[in-house]
Amino acid sequence: MTRAYNFCAGPAALPEEVLTQARDEMLDWQGKGLSVMEMSHRGDAFVSIAQQAEQDLRDLMGIPDDYAVLFLQGGASSQFAGVPLNLAGPNDPVDYVNTGVWSRKAIAEAGRMADVKEVASSEDAGYTHVPDPAEWRTRPDARYLHITPNETIGGLAYSRFPEAGDVPVVADWSSAILSEPVDVSRFGMIYAGAQKNIGPAGLTIVIVRRDLIGNAREGTPAMLDYAIHDKADSMYNTPPTYAWYLAGLVFQWLKRQGGLQAMADINRRKANRLYGFIDESDFYANPVQPEYRSLMNVPFTLADDSLNSAFLEGAEARGLLNLKGHRSVGGMRASIYNAMPEAGIEALIDYMAEFEKDKG
Template identity: 60%
Template sequence: MSRVYNFCAGPAALPEAVLQQAQNELLDWQGKGLSVMEMSHRSDEFTGIAAEAEQNLRDLLSIPNNYKVLFMQGGASQQFAQIPLNFLTDGACADYIDTGIWSRKSIEEASRFGNINIAASAKKYDYFAIPGQNEWELSKDAAYVHYASNETIGGLQFDWVPETGDVPLIVDMSSDILSKQLDVSRYGMIYAGAQKNIGPSGLVVAIVREDLLGKARASCPTMLNYQVAADNSSMYNTPPTFSWYLSGLVFKWLKEQGGVAAMEQRNRAKQELLYKAIDDSSFYNNPVSANARSWMNVPFRLADAQLDKAFLAGADERGLLNLKGHRSVGGMRASIYNAVSLEAVEALVAYMQEFEKEHA
């Protein structure tokens, strides 16, 4: 069996070593004679898996003790409603930053539950740049400030952390968590859908400062209350156990690779190689401002869009899969998450150069 190079935006590539371990343990986890998928989530075996996964994530991100780590169902999109239900009391206001499709979805959902101030928008830059904080119009009494650190579709990424004073900063890190080092203590909450840098879909990880818990509005459903999740070790009901287990294997793999600092070095090399190939060519282009270019999701266009189908067909033949851009923006997109190797990016760049010679 030969493995392809998978540039999918999500569900995304997983480390091959993790998949092999999961395969080896699929029918018989550590001699217990059953699969993790068949275990009770209340069993000593699974609670041990869960505790180890949490501790490894804490180690990787140096998460302070005054933060709860929650493993929940629903993905990041469910958090768009869950956040205001927990933190936006009746009559209060929250600040949101609009940098693309996913941040706009969070704004639309939060608006169902309270007053939302769009403190800044990348719309005036055609979503090719992020407004500097000197352009933001933050509320004086906001319950929190929310932003997406990386826009998966548009390929914009913050290379700085907003300053919000005493107002809790909440960030959607679905597509760039664990790709660079970060200071968790600067945030009130970090959340991320698993299916990009953590594990398989169906799971969302939330890192929440303890003093923010216990403030959910009375109408907040029990299953969406962060305090309930924290009090029950993310097991108020049956959690997505196999996704949790696989995520734990990814965390162990990351530690074996040298942790987040080592991944940051690798990711820097990958994105520099790919952006250089784009910038050195008149055949390909990426319009995003240099200081806002994503390390994880690299959109690019061909000089002649009529060649898109030929480019994708040739890529598929070479085992370079899932390079088609999102339907809302077109073009191409290479997602180069932690599990995508430098070798994969080198193969993509070699193909891009070959295709350009044939069609320029």
């Protein structure tokens, strides 16, 4: 077996150590004679797995005790509705910053459920920067201010965060959670679909300050009511147990790597290496202003779009997978989440250099 380097934006590569452990435990978890996916979610074995995962996540991110940590079904798209349903009434003002495709999706969904204002946008600039927080036209009476700290498709990331005062900041951190330390206490809520830096698709983590929940509007589906899940320790119904277990293995792997500061150092090194190579080349290009470049998603174009297919074919032949850019953007994209080793970056750069030499 040869493991490829998988640059997929999500579902994304997982650490090989994690997959190996999952494989070894598939039919028999710790001598219990059954797979984790066959366990009752209310039994001692799974409850211990679940609690350990939550504790490890709290340790890694330094999550204060007054925040609930929920392991929910679905992806961030479910929470695009969950956020307004839990944190605002039907006509309440809610502020959103538009930095790309995923911001827009969050805005569209919330727009059907609350009085949404787009308080800042870099759409006209092709999403090549994050608007300066000093210029956001926020409303003091907004129920929350929603941001997308890392845009998976545009490869755009916040370099600093707003001071929202009394307005809680809500962040869809799906594509960069756990990639570097974050001061959770500056946010009212952080949520993230699992399938980039946490585990397999089908799990979403919601970290929310408890004083903000318990007031979901009338008619909110129970499965989207954060207070119900908090009260039930995320076991109001059967949670996605196997995804939760795998997330726990990833958290333990992150601890073994040295935690989020160590990951941030590695991630910065990986990204700098790749952006540095792109910037030095006349053949490859990335349009994002350097200050706002994502450490996780690196879109790039070739000087000649007609070479895209040849680039992708050559990459795949070398075991460099899923480099095609998002259909809405074109070009290429290398997603280099926590699980992508530095050797994967070097292999990609070697190939890019060779391709440029041949075809550039």
